[in-house]
Amino acid sequence: MSPFQSTRFRALALSAAVGLNAGCASNMQPRPSEPVKVKVFVAAMFEIGQNTGDRAGEFQHWYERYWKGTTPVAVPGALQPVYCNADGVCGAVLGMGKVNSSSSMQAILLNPKFDFSQAYYVISGVAGTPPSRGTIGEVSWATWLVDYDLGHRWAPEENKAGEPTFMPRKGYEEYRRFKLNPDLVAWAMKLSAETPLKDSDSARAYRLRYPQAAARRAPFVGTGTHMTGDTFFHGPGMSSQAQYIAKLYGADDYVITEMEAAAVTLVIKRTHGTDRVMSLRGAVNFDQGNPRETTLQHLDPAPGETAGGFAETVENIELVGSRVVDHIVANWPQWQNGVPAR
Structure with missing residues (x-):
C-alpha cells in the first residue's frame, strides 16, 4: 500500500467511525416524554394565597388531596401551572372571569x-344563589350552563313596568347555553x-335574616342551572332577570x-365535546339582600354583617367533588370510553 493509499484508507476508516458513533448517539437520544393521559381535570378559578398551609380559596383543598408534593407543569398562555398525580388527576387555577378562565383552559387543552x-372535567368554585332556591354552604351540580351576558339590555325606567329588560342577541344560539350530560349529572348526584x-x-345566623325556607336550610347537595356572567349582579330584580333568561332558553331553574x-365549557366543546363536563359550585x-336591607347595603355590608361560611363552603366543594373524581379513577375501565349506565 502506497503512503497515499495508506493515508486515504485511514481517512475513510475515521470517517466511517465518526458516522457510526454519530448514528449511535442519535439512537441514544432520549425520546420526548409521553403526554400525561388525563382522567379527570379539576379547574378552580382563584386561590387566596399559597396552595397549602394558609387560608383556603377554591384550589387549596383539591391541591392538598391530589397534588401536594407534585411538580408543577408550566403551560404557556395559562394563568397558573398544571398539577398532575400518578392516577391521571390533573388540575389548575384558571383565573376569574370568562376571558381569563377560557384562555387558560384553551392553552392547557392544546399543550402537547x-x-x-x-x-372528564370538574369546573369548580364558589358562587352566589337566590334565597328562594339555595343557601350558604350548599353545593350544586349544574344541569345547564347559561351565559348571562349575550344579549341586549336596557334600563328599567325605559320599559313598561314589570316587563323584561333583556332580549337575546341572534347568532349566539350555539354557545349561550349548554345542557350538560344528564347521565353524568345523575352519576354525580348518586x-x-x-x-x-x-x-x-x-352561616346559620346569617341565614335567619332571610324568610325563604330554602335560604334557611342547612347545606345540601343539589342541581340546577348555573348562570355565567362577568357582572356580579345583585338584587331581586336582577335575580328575576336571571331566572327569566334561564326559562327563556329552556333551561332548568x-x-x-x-x-x-x-x-x-365552550372551549372544551370545540376540542372534545361536552359529554364529560361537570360544573360544581358552592354558594x-x-x-x-334580605327584606330589611337595600341592595347597596347588601353589596357593601357593615363590619360583621357579611355572610359566614366561606371556609366551610370551599371545603364542601372538594368533599362533594372528590367522591366523583375518586370513583371515576378507581373504576377507569368502566369510565374511559364514556359515562357508564347506572
Missing part, C-alpha cells in the same frame, strides 16, 4: 404535554348527594350565579 382525549357537609355558626363555567352568598 397532556392527552385530554378521554378526560355518588355525592349524601356527603356530610360542613357548616358554621355564622336558575340556582347558581358564577363567572366562568359556560366560557370554559357563599345570596344574590340579593
